[in-house]
Amino acid sequence: MTENLTPLEVDALTEIFNIGIGRAANSLNQMVSQTVDLTIPKIEILPNIEAKQKLNFDSDMEISAVTQQFSGDFKGQALLMFSKENGLQLVSLLLGNKIPIEDLSELEQDSLVEIGNVILNACFGTVINFLQSSISIEMPEFVQGNINKIFTYSSEHDWSLYIKVKFSLPSENIAGHISFIMDITSLEIFQESVRKFVFGITSKSQG
């Protein structure tokens, strides 16, 4: 069992992820004609089982997800997940499609991958910039299926950095879920980096 982060540490983490995600929103706004606002209400570090429950997806529900593997200081899998409907909605809103679509075409899947890539990169960028971590990141991929098919990396003992992302579009609000699934060693290293970072700030402000 690992020691959880203090509320201060969680706040700091939420703050830096919000900065990163703000950049992602900027990139998205440049890509599409819509104004997209991205916010992260809260960040939690949870055992995988709890994170999976937090997602609140039924086991037979279709999920569209973008995933990127990472390795280095800590390793695991980053996932950005939408309910299939929300994924479709997001793509059609961003692409300005008027006619509701029933399924993502190959090219539209690719656009979802790009959106996911922008957002996940923002998170990775935050980790690399603020936490001074060295990680190598793989190309994004599109996956679709039920929660058990998507949330694969997990063993009972894995942990998740769970981040809920709210997409605020002028016409619609869409929720996405980000999970950085890591094994316990990676998580410890990650938490250590966070502590160092927070300590760095607080000691600076004191000194």
Next chain:
Amino acid sequence: MTNLSNDILYATLNQLSVGIIIIDEQQRLVFFNQWLSDYSGMVLDEQEGNLLDDIFEQYQDSRLSGACESALSLGLPARLSHTFNPTPLPLYQKNFIGDKDHLIQQQISVKRIATNASTPLCQIVIDNVTHMVKKEQTLQKLADENIVQRQKAEIANQSKSQFLANMSHEIRTPINGVLGMLTLLADTQLSKTQHHFSTLAKVSAETLLNLINDILDFSKIEAGKLDIEKIAFNLTDSIAETVQAMAIKAQQKGIEVVVDTTALTQPLVVGDSSRIKQIITNLLSNAIKFTEQGEINIIVETTEQTAEIVKLDIVVVDTGIGIPTKKCDELFNAFTQVDASTTREYGGTGLGLTIVRQLCQLMGGDIAVKSEQGQGSQFSFYLTLEKSEKLNKPWQRFTEKPILLITTNQSNNKFLCKQLSLWGLDVVGETAEGEVLALCNKIANNDFSVLVLDESLDSSLLEAISNALFKNNSQHDKKVQLILLTSIDDSQSSISASVDLLGKNECLHKLPKPIISASLHQLLTSVFSSKSIVTDIVNPKSAKASQANQINESGEVRILLVEDNRINQEVALGLLRKFGYQADVAKNGIHALELLAQRQLSAPYKLILMDCQMPEMDGYQATIAIRTDNLYQASSQVSIIAMTANSMTGDQEKCLAAGMNDYLAKPINPNLLAEKIAFWLDN
């Protein structure tokens, strides 16, 4: 790996069917492969070491350049989808370098190259997705068209429903006029024959109205939305009315129509009489259409009877052209007739029998046909009906002397014998071929109480009978009565001298064919009682109707009739006059409001009969104005009865929602109108 020389690696990169660009930390070109050279029209040697910004002008500050920067500085890989970045680099289809119309659609991956070298490199991989884009565009176009088609179909379907609703209204308005006028006509001074005609005309108009309703209902049946009513009614009467209304056509063709309902011992049943009438009308009109000579028999048989229900077979048999046996099964399919030439020769939509079968099935029955080409057809349908709680009044039995019955038609003779026997009378039934002359002696001997003769009998025969009758009647106080079976329209039949002769007989009574048991019974009753001599039987129903409308002596009552159609105005006014009411007429909602305002202080209206669909201002708007506008405050609580030809479901709710008190569907049923007026005036 060691065997892979740089030469081989270069060659391999150059053979790839994707574009590869490698740049260094300052975003200077290190390498691009042959593919990229082919699609950009550039040569590596000339560009090597140049900034990508300089090589491709559009690269500056592009999303691609941002992605490359992130990849180089942070190691973040990026995927640039075609949808958000269709043509990030100026790459063209081969042979079209520099032509903006032939840019290729691209999909790009950017990734830092993991090497141990001190300065990082970044690779840009470009996929040509032009074909895929085209394919998806085509699919999208097809899908869009599909959606548009579907929307069109939905709109068409909606306008079809609207069309049906409009048609329902448009057709009902004139029929309302016809029915109303016939009702008024029936109350004027008419000869017996005229009265009979007007009654039949009215029954036919009602049948027409029912048919229109039912054809409009065809779509409802198809959609499973047709409701079968459950109302107590007299089945024998329903069948008789239906057959009488149709029989004139058969008689004009010289076809004998016989209705045998003797087996129907419990005629009061619960069910949907208009649907049963529709079935019989349909079968009968087919029978008449396809029969040139002979007869049509309508026979009711009771197959099963319990305390609650009665199971009936109703059979319509004709001696017409028949149907080839193998075609019989297809008859009940929609839009099917025996063959295409049938439509040309006999008309019809081919929808009739489909509706008939569906109606039978909706009433828990079915229909079957037996036929052979040239051998006539037999349509028989069965129904299960609940018995009415009301008890049937049995026929009064007769105890008079035998009846002599001479007809031309065998079936008619058989049916009449059966019917008369059931009433306790002895019958000597003969057809024209029989030993009729021998019977003349018996007539002269006063052996019979009543003679029933068919008008179409041979004239010499009629003369002989007439003489015998004359001889008898001159010798006895109690004269033998004569009932002559005529066709409905006896102006059409050739009046022979003998009929003339018979006509002079004071004991002559005429009864139009087809013989309806109730009419015959009524005639016999009056003949036997010989108190008053009824010489012509009129439809008993119309006599009832005129009784119901007692004159109302309330001359004070002020009624406002709001109706745009002139004929309907007259019909309604005529009915109101008959009930003893005064009424003013407004031709639309605006006119109605004017009249209401004028009169509300002196002699306000107590009741408004409001048509719903009118030009300028309809009945709904007018009602809302009366109920809510301060201008009509003194009259705001006046009773309003809607009268509308709209028969679609929801009309009633619409009227009540507008603030009307009650609702009458056109064609206006006079009795119902009288009832509603009386009720709302009392209120």
